[in-house]
Amino acid sequence: MTVLSSASSFSSSLITFFLLFSSIITLTTSTSPTFIKFLNFSLQNLIYSSPSTPKPNFIITPTHASHIQDVVRCSKANGFQVRVRSGGHDYEGVSYVSDTPFVIVDLIHFRKVSVDVKDETSWVEAGATIGEVYYHISKHSDRHGFPAGVCPTVGVGGHISGGGMGFLMRKYGVAADNVLDAEIVDVNGKLLNRKSMGEDLFWAVRGGGGANFGVIVSWKIRLVRVLKVVTVFNVPIRLEEGATTLFFKWQNEAHRFHEDLFMRTIIQVKNPNANKTIEVLFNSIFFGTVEKLLPLMEKSFPELGLERINCMEMSWVNSTLHNAQLYGEPIEILLNRDHPKTYFKGKSDFVKKAISIADLDKIWKIMLDGDDKSPVLINDPFGGRMNEIAENEIPFPHRSDWKDGKKSPEYIDTIRRLHKYMGRHVSKSPRGAFLNYKDFDLGVNTDINGIGRYLKARNSWGAIYFKNNFERLAMVKNKVDPENFFWNQQSIPPLSSV
Structure with missing residues (x-):
């Protein structure tokens, strides 16, 4: 079944594919009566909710990796940018705002969390929230956790790909330090894992911003051991x-x-x-x-x-509720994707x-x-x-x-x-500065090409986020996306040589 509100060259190419394979996809256009409601559902920063904020031409909610592959191919063929949204907490609205024609790939249906306690690993789809990861781990084991952030409604797609700091990092490192494998749809619409993407790209997506290089579909994470109390x-x-x-x-x-x-x-x-x-x-x-x-x-x-009176003993999963100011609520509240929306500016x-x-x-x-x-x-x-x-x-x-x-x-x-x-x-x-606290005050990309584009980015925001790692990230970008299809105001520019 294909759910559409209108047609265009872009949606026509989707129709052909999805009718052939009897797949299910929801494609919402800017003329749909539910468009604004759906657009704003995951939007956290109300700065980007004004009528004057540029809106996507389509919002697509895939249910299978093959849908993402074809959205990338169709977008590239029809001149649309692709913005990827998992939790919607992007501080500068990169996941749902662009000044050029664009589509949002909303991963709200990519929320599966598969836990293997014996192997101490978990496959987590990129649209899952931190809270959902914590919840599903706790349902399988009270002796395992994962070192990620405080706010349970943050999506793991962006959180892990930006580094992912949290309460367990002094013991186990940041979230990205504990990624063992990943699935990503590249600029050519290919679905890659760690083996097929190669170690350079696998290095880059763990803290370098996954949306710079493709669409993160899922992460394989290492579960860490926690005490019962x-x-x-x-x-x-x-x-x-x-x-x-x-x-x-x-x-x-x-x-x-x-x-x-x-x-x-x-x-x-x-x-x-x-x-x-x-x-x-x-x-x-x-x-x-x-x-x-x-x-x-x-x-x-x-x-x-x-003093003892200041302290409370609890399970690790309940400590995640406590840190999120949700203590006393049932742990099922970690499955709630709704979050208070505010106007804010973040700096780090x-x-x-x-x-x-x-x-x-x-x-x-x-x-x-x-x-x-x-x-x-x-x-x-x-x-x-x-x-x-x-x-x-x-x-x-x-x-x-x-x-x-x-x-x-x-x-x-x-x-x-x-x-x-x-x-x-x-x-x-x-x-x-911390990539998960994205800040356009540090500088944004311009239309400069080649080495000039790289130097402009490095000397403004690039080295601030990544220090000496920025050059290697730009080299990886040139290898996997030389035409800079996955572009945004602070995306990694491709660099063929220094």
Whole structure:
């Protein structure tokens, strides 16, 4: 069966194929009455929901890999760009916005998660969410997990291909470090796995942005071992309670903690309308019981004054609910793809050494001087396993640093001012950023060709995301997509030689 709203040269070529093979596909056109509703279903950043935002000509929801193959072939033959959407959390809307005629391949039906506990692996389709992965692993084993992110509605297609940081990275690395195989539809519509795509392309899609090279169909991931009981805690400290000194201490110590202890900080303005102040939330997970955690904290970070009353023991899968602020809900909520939609701007950086107390006071002032939409600073420590993995092991190069991510719900002036001020304290030559926190402020692609296009990208956003790995990514791009079909504002440019 073929469900269509109208016809064009593009849809006609699809009709021919799908009628021949009696396949099922939903193709929604811009004239369909359900078009906007379907377009906005997975859209998370409301900045890109305005009527003036460019819309796709078609939204296609394939149900089989062969559908994706033919969409790529048809799009290429008819002059359409292909944008791929799994969870819709793309910070700059790359997965659903383009200034040229384009189609969205929405992978909402590619959500199968097959778990092999004996082999300690899982095949995960690219349209599944992080929450769905966590849920299905937990249904097969309470001693296995996967090192991915916090928000359960993020799609694994983009999350893993961008690196995928999360609460388990100090013990097991980022999500992309734990990929064993992958399936991808290339620019010629061929379905490839690790063996047939070759090690160069397999290297590139694990942290280099899969949509730069094709359409990721599925990942084979390594399951990691977790304890039956983990311990979590949230301890909020405000400025008047000594938050500045405590955060300064955290900067110097968090990356040195035992790898079983992950403690991030979330900094935000409290009481925006009266008696405004800064609150630093110490948000943590420990692989073990409270009895083992308290002596470790007394040794590693006694200044926090952690007590048993601050701690909760639970299973690993319940800790994912806790970290997503869903604790107390049934684990089936991890299957929910609906997520609150907001206006936001994300920025990221990697801090090499602790910011002084004097400079922290200046940062607090910038945050407190903002409007009622002050930014949130989320700071994740590295160390542990992250220090043991080489920068060129996969394209994600950021290892012995910690991330300072910033998100603003509506107004972005304060966050840009804060990011500018942070420039003196963070990574330099080049300044670093996290691909999953995509940021067009760093620069976008232009129409320059050849070596000029490569240099323009490298000197703006390329080296910031990938450091020295950018050159190899551009060489892989030239090998698998020399005509740059899979293009977007920050896609890897093809480079034949340096």
